[in-house]
Amino acid sequence: MIRFDQVSKRYPTGQEALSGLSFHVEPGEMVFVTGHSGAGKSTLLKLLAMIERPTRGSVTVDGRNLATARASAIPRLRRKLGMVFQDHRLLMDRTVFANVELPLVIAGIAPAERARRVRAALEKVGLLAYEKQAPALLSTGEQQRVGIARAIVAKPPLIIADEPTGNLDPRLAAEIMGLFDQFQKIGTTVLVASHDLMLIKRTRKRVLVLDHGRLVDDVPATEVMA
Numbered sequence: 001m002i003r004f005d006q007v008s009k010r011y012p013t014g015q016e017a018l019s020g021l022s023f024h025v026e027p028g029e030m031v032f033v034t035g036h037s038g039a040g041k042s043t044l045l046k047l048l049a050m051i052e053r054p055t056r057g058s059v060t061v062d063g064r065n066l067a068t069a070r071a072s073a074i075p076r077l078r079r080k081l082g083m084v085f086q087d088h089r090l091l092m093d094r095t096v097f098a099n100v101e102l103p104l105v106i107a108g109i110a111p112a113e114r115a116r117r118v119r120a121a122l123e124k125v126g127l128l129a130y131e132k133q134a135p136a137l138l139s140t141g142e143q144q145r146v147g148i149a150r151a152i153v154a155k156p157p158l159i160i161a162d163e164p165t166g167n168l169d170p171r172l173a174a175e176i177m178g179l180f181d182q183f184q185k186i187g188t189t190v191l192v193a194s195h196d197l198m199l200i201k202r203t204r205k206r207v208l209v210l211d212h213g214r215l216v217d218d219v220p221a222t223e224v225m226a
């Protein structure tokens with residue numbers, strides 16, 4: 001599903017955020033990316049989201065090399081991707097329903113079908129009763145779940161999440177991981193950047209460890225000790 005082949009990323013400032021990074025993620029796998037602050041976790045996700053391009057090497061998702069994709073192809077490629085952010089980036093002046101609906105509006109889906117899919121996504125994250133609410137009235141954990149519903153509403157084959165539990169207490173963080181686990185169980189590939197080692201150990205998935213932009217460890221799920 002995801003293949004990084006000798007990927008390096010140097011920002012215009014000269015900062016080399018990733019160096020010679022190679023790894024492969026199978027369809028339907030769930031993988032953590034961890035490492036110290038500045039190790040390159042967000043940069044790795046930005047390459048997958050085509051927010052940044054690699055300086056060298058290739059990033060392939062579902063057989064497409066993102067490094068050589070034309071700008072005009074980016075919106076279509078991004079539809080294969082559900083993104084979850086630490087700060088969830090919800091539109092506070094719209095309802096929960098409207099926030100989750102947004103990717104489907106952009107994709108040109110008809111209103112009746114949109115409503116059906118939005119409700120299915122909200123049900124998955126346990127927030128169907130909140131569809132008419134303003135996100136500001138929800139708790140931080142609930143807001144994060146709205147962000148997750150928005151990421152999955154178009155049923156992308158790949159979900160990438162950047163510190164999705166950064167603002168949450170351990171119980172809520174475990175709940176969010178439980179949701180990702182469910183998406184993995186129905187065949188979605190999930191990549192989560194996190195520096196929360198306790199959470200990573202408890203979730204027991206494969207872990208890629210970055211250090212100063214280099215891959216220094218690739219721990220299979222079976223070797224992750226709680």
Ligand SMILES: Nc1ncnc2c1ncn2[C@@H]1O[C@H](COP(=O)(O)OP(=O)(O)OP(=O)(O)O)[C@@H](O)[C@H]1O
Pocket residue numbers: 011012013015016017035036037038039040041042043044195
């Ligand atoms: N837009 C940018 N321009 C210049 N340098 C950048 C940019 N974004 C990130 N960097 C640098 O690249 C390196 C990797 O940053 P990145 O944000 O990918 O790390 P991270 O592991 O996600 O860190 P954190 O856990 O603190 O979010 C850091 O040295 C950072 O300062």
